[in-house]
Amino acid sequence: MGLREISGGFDWRDGHQVVRVEAWGPDSVRVRVGLTGVRDDVPGALGERPEADAEVKVGAESAVLVNGALRVELADGLLRFVREDTQAELLAEERIHFWWPGARLFTANGNGYSRIAQNFRAYDGERLFGLGQHQHGLLDQKGAVVELVQRNAEVSIPFLLSSRGYGLLWNTPAVGRVELGVTGTRWVSDSARQIDYWLTAGEPADVLRHYADATGHAPAFPAWAAGFWQSKLRYRSQEELLAVAREYRDRGLPLSVIVVDFFHWTHLGEWRFDPAEWPDPAAAVRELEEMGVKLMVSVWPSVSPLSENHPVMLERGLFLATEQGPPFHADWPDKGVEGEVGVSFYDASNPEARAFVWDRVKRNYYDHGVRVWWLDACEPELKPGTPANLLTHDGPGLEVLNAYPANNARAYYEGMRAAGETEIITLNRSAWAGSQRWGAALWSGDIPATFESLAAQIRAGLNVALSGIPWWTTDIGGFHGGDQDSPEYRELVVRWFQYGALCPLFRLHGFRDPEVPLHPTMTGGPNEVWSYGEEAYEHIVAAMRLREALRPYVLEQMRVASETGLPPMRPLFVDHPGDEAAWAVDDQFLFGPDLLVAPVHRLGQRAREVHLPAGARWTDAATGELHEGGQTLLVDAPLDRIPLFVREGAHIPGINAKERS
Structure with a gap:
């Protein structure tokens, strides 16, 4: 057993286990625990270590670190986090058992990897928020077990905000879970090399500001993005989409963005318009710009074996690798073939792969005038979901795959910046800690078209805001289904529009009845604001007018979010x-x-x-x-x-x- 002071912190060794505590920004510390030592080469969300004016005292068997409002004490082999001014306990490690295994458990998986568990004390009356976006319908998640894995509509951002006055980032993109029980709080990584978490103290607004400072601020929000976004599954041709935009103009309705959804491509992973359906995309962009409308295009991270890019990317090692079997990660329909084909996801953690994808996107979309990107299926959407079989540029899938959506957003942010763009926003179906710094907006995925789902989105969106993502939206009306002639569904659409007009992004999307199988020639039912009858239309237009009037206020809140980390919706x-x-x-x-x-x-x-x-x-x-x-x-x-x-x-x-x- 040994203690030693380091710059702005201390190390403690107990057998093979090394605990490092470092001041990490105002009122904050970073804690790492490893076997024989701690590592700096493990992916995480924290940036460079910021300066902090910390006081450290190290004794023979105990240590204290004071950094602003936060005090950290090490005694009897356990860490305790305390509010410095009141000496109130914020959080403390607690042994799983009095004898073994203590508060920190490493169970070897082989090759230097372990199943890791970190145990903390539970507190009566504590409320716990954040953790990304989940469809369980809870705002306060005390008592829940939440999986740390990326799935459609289930977004893992391992950051908790507590009513006791702290925030905690589990700073690893490993697959795992967090158990918020009445007998203890336990963070689990299925396979990782070290424990790594960051803790900050303060009132909720202080915690959110500190978190943005630690993981990155959202860039400036584009003014045009505060308006109404029109989308459906799906417009099948250039003329069909332009006709809808012209109808908005002719009705005098506000419209800021209109969306080209999937299957507009020649083949999945060629990242270009099919000229048979989109003969002159540059002309479409110009016409839309004259109406004050941006064109957003759906770009997926998966590549069909029919794509001209597939053999090149395979040869250059730009796909996610598989431990066993060929590098196919899901099945999906593509043009020119009946049924589905096995598709491969590019490795978004690989800088060379990100550059390759952006190069194709720039040539085939950006150079036609497209500036807005819809990053769908970016969890990535594995079928079956087997991260344990994947190997990435940054490490094994179980250790790093949850960061995939952040790395994917990074590809487009860096590509746009290199092209000289300053107004950058992508719409993502998934996110991880720090996604906000890459201009990533999040939407709540493929959700049901029900009142119960609407209620769940209200809580989900607030937890997203408390997870550091200020730009968020839903599919107004839900995604799956929706009978345009049903009085009950029309009421749902009206209520969802009223809610959506007060969300950070105001966006209509969905797969309306009649629902048909997914296929390159398919489309869903009508989903424009005039699709739901005259009474609903009147109420929907009122919500749209309200949003237009609110745009200066919305943009002011977006400015605050970018500068301070305080989300607009909270x-x-x-x-x-x-x-x-x-x-x-x-x-x-x-x-x-x-x-x-x-x-x-x-x-x-x-x-x-x-x-x-x-x-x-x-x-x-x-x-x-x-x-x-x-x-x-x-x-x-x-x-x-x-x-x-x-x-x-x-x-x-x-x-x-x-x-x-």
Whole structure:
């Protein structure tokens, strides 16, 4: 057993286990634990070590590190994290058993890899948020077991924000899970080489600012991206898509982005338009630009064996490798063949592979004027999901694969920057810690078209915001299904539009009825704003007009997010941590500091309870009535509006009652 001081921290050795604690930014520390030593060559989300003015004291059998608001104590072989000003315990390691294995367990997998478990104490009344995006319908995830693996609609970002006043990043892209139990909190990596986590102390807003400083800030948000995005599965030709854009123009409806979905390509992984369906994409881009509309194109990270790029990429080792079997990772339809073919995903952790993909994308899309990218299936969408059989440039799949979506977004960000672009945004189906610094927006994946799903997205989006991703959206109306003639579904679309207009990105997409098998010639049912009948259309257009009026406010909140890390859409407790009731509210949110949003997410609901946070007074945007904070009201919610409240003293164009009357 031995302790020694290092620069801004300390090392402790117990047998083969080495624990390193280092100050890592304001009020923050990084902890690494390895067998015989700690490593600097393991992928993670943290950038270069920032400066910190830490005080370190090392004794014979104990050590203390104080960094601003955070105090770390090592005693009896266990770490304890304490708030320096009050000496209140934030988090502490706890032995799994009094004798063995202690708080940190390495179970050898072979070749220097281990199944790793890190155990912490559980606390009564603690609330736990973040962890990316999940469809379990929970905001507070205390009591849940959450898998750390990337899947469609299940996004693993291993960052927790606690009501006790800390945030913790499990700084490894390894596949695993986190158990948020009543008897303990346990982080598990199925196969990794060391424990690595970062912990910061403070109120929720402080934690989020520190996290952005540690993992990267989102770039400046493009002004055009604050408008309405039109999408469906799928527009089959250049003329079909342009006809929809012209209809928006002729109706006088706002439109900022329209989307070319999958199967527009010659073959999957050739990353180019099929000239039979898209004969002059440059002309399409020019016409759309004249209407003030951007063209976004779906680009997948998978490559069909029919693609001209497949043999080249195979020869150069640019695909994810397989430990066993040929490098095919999923099956998918492609043009020129019946049924499905085995496709390969490029290795996004390989800089050479990223450069290769961007080169093809630039030649075949960017050089035609395309500047907006939809990065679908970027988990990657393995079928079957077997990361244990994969080997990447950065290491074995089990250790590093969760970072795939961040690396994929990086390919487009770096490519756009090299081309001289400064307005960069990609829409991603998955993300990992730090994705935000690559201009990555996230949407909630292929979700059901139900009221239950709408309610789940409200919680999912707030947890995404608490995971460091400020740019987020959903498929308005849900993805799977939706009968345009159903009164119940039309009501769902209206309520989802009202919610979507108050999300960071405002986007319509879906695979509407009649649902047909996926095939290169298929399309879904109509999914334009006029597809749901006159009554729904009137309410949808009202939501679109509201969003247009809000765009200056939206852009101001996006500026704050980029500069500080504070997300535009956030739970009430971020701004009002002293209001105990606010911590339990899971279906309302603040958009910026001044606008309170209470979505309606039940069929037939025409009133709902709204909690007004303490410490301010709030004006009902519909009635102009001023209410004291710290209370819960029953608020009318007819189909034509969503309950909104404005903080006293704030003026938000398009929201104040007299402007909406």
